[in-house]
Amino acid sequence: MASTDLPVRTAPAPRVPPAVREVAARRRAAHLSLGEGRTTRILALAALTVMALVWLLPVAWALLTAFKSEQDASDPVHWFWPRHGLTFHGFSTVWERGDLPLWMLNSFLIAAAVTVITVLVSAMAGYAFSRTLFAGRRGLFALTVAAVVVPPQLLIVPWFQQMLSLHLLDTYAAVILPQTVAPVMVFILKKHFDSLPHELEEAARIDGAGHWRIFWSVLLPLSRPMLAAVAIFVFIGAWNNFLWPFVSTSDPDLMTLPVGITSVKDAYGIQYAQSMASAVLAALPLVVVFMFFQRHIVKSVATTGLGGQ
Numbered sequence: 001m002a003s004t005d006l007p008v009r010t011a012p013a014p015r016v017p018p019a020v021r022e023v024a025a026r027r028r029a030a031h032l033s034l035g036e037g038r039t040t041r042i043l044a045l046a047a048l049t050v051m052a053l054v055w056l057l058p059v060a061w062a063l064l065t066a067f068k069s070e071q072d073a074s075d076p077v078h079w080f081w082p083r084h085g086l087t088f089h090g091f092s093t094v095w096e097r098g099d100l101p102l103w104m105l106n107s108f109l110i111a112a113a114v115t116v117i118t119v120l121v122s123a124m125a126g127y128a129f130s131r132t133l134f135a136g137r138r139g140l141f142a143l144t145v146a147a148v149v150v151p152p153q154l155l156i157v158p159w160f161q162q163m164l165s166l167h168l169l170d171t172y173a174a175v176i177l178p179q180t181v182a183p184v185m186v187f188i189l190k191k192h193f194d195s196l197p198h199e200l201e202e203a204a205r206i207d208g209a210g211h212w213r214i215f216w217s218v219l220l221p222l223s224r225p226m227l228a229a230v231a232i233f234v235f236i237g238a239w240n241n242f243l244w245p246f247v248s249t250s251d252p253d254l255m256t257l258p259v260g261i262t263s264v265k266d267a268y269g270i271q272y273a274q275s276m277a278s279a280v281l282a283a284l285p286l287v288v289v290f291m292f293f294q295r296h297i298v299k300s301v302a303t304t305g306l307g308g309q
Helices: 018-034 038-066 089-097 100-131 137-147 152-165 172-180 183-195 198-206 211-222 224-240 243-248 257-262 272-303
Strands: none
Touching: 038 272, 089 272, 100 137, 100 172, 100 183, 100 211, 100 224, 100 257, 100 272, 137 183, 152 172, 152 243, 172 243, 183 224, 198 211, 211 224, 224 272, 243 257, 257 272
């Protein structure tokens, strides 16, 4: 009796819903970052919680001090929660004694101009270092990397002499132009352009595109998360910059917010509530900007070499 081999039918694998796959991917990522064991993950989360509290406590203290009266701010017994309750006296005093709307407008205009120019120049320089060949390319890139370790404070005197020779002191250009030099952003964008596939550039060249068309129409649209992250970091640095705007301008109408806040002083010594209220007002726009664009920062770090990927 001959035996016949019958084909064996296997049931199709059940389709996994996208939501289930996403949850599984998140769990795998959590295991990779916090460990496989339950005890390891608990210890890691506890350590992260402690570090978060260590970071948040000074912030909470600064916020509470800003809403205290000067008497409560100087009270060592009730150092955390005020004895007489919260008040807006520090904010109103700073607002009345200074010209905060003008200082905020100047800071925004200067920070926005510095951000646009820095991102554009750094992106073009990064593309040139990454995708073009020219004489002295390696040496110039080495100088750019070496400039990263130069403290900006060492450049204050050369910048001042340069602005003086160009008759640009006490102008917006004097505050903006020196801050647009950002070697670290050139390095970051160069490494980002290195990570993009060269096949896109080759396909664009077959269609007749030149360097500018490839840069503007092919690579920049793919670099939006990275450009957004670079723009946010540059904007925050320009907004918080105190030394160079303080040195390059003496006109009260050109004061930025960090420079203007230092001019709000009291005859009775240090006023802690007013100082903290000024700091909160200066940091509030940056918090708003970060909240709106934080996903771009996270995405840029997760998809590039900045996150160790």
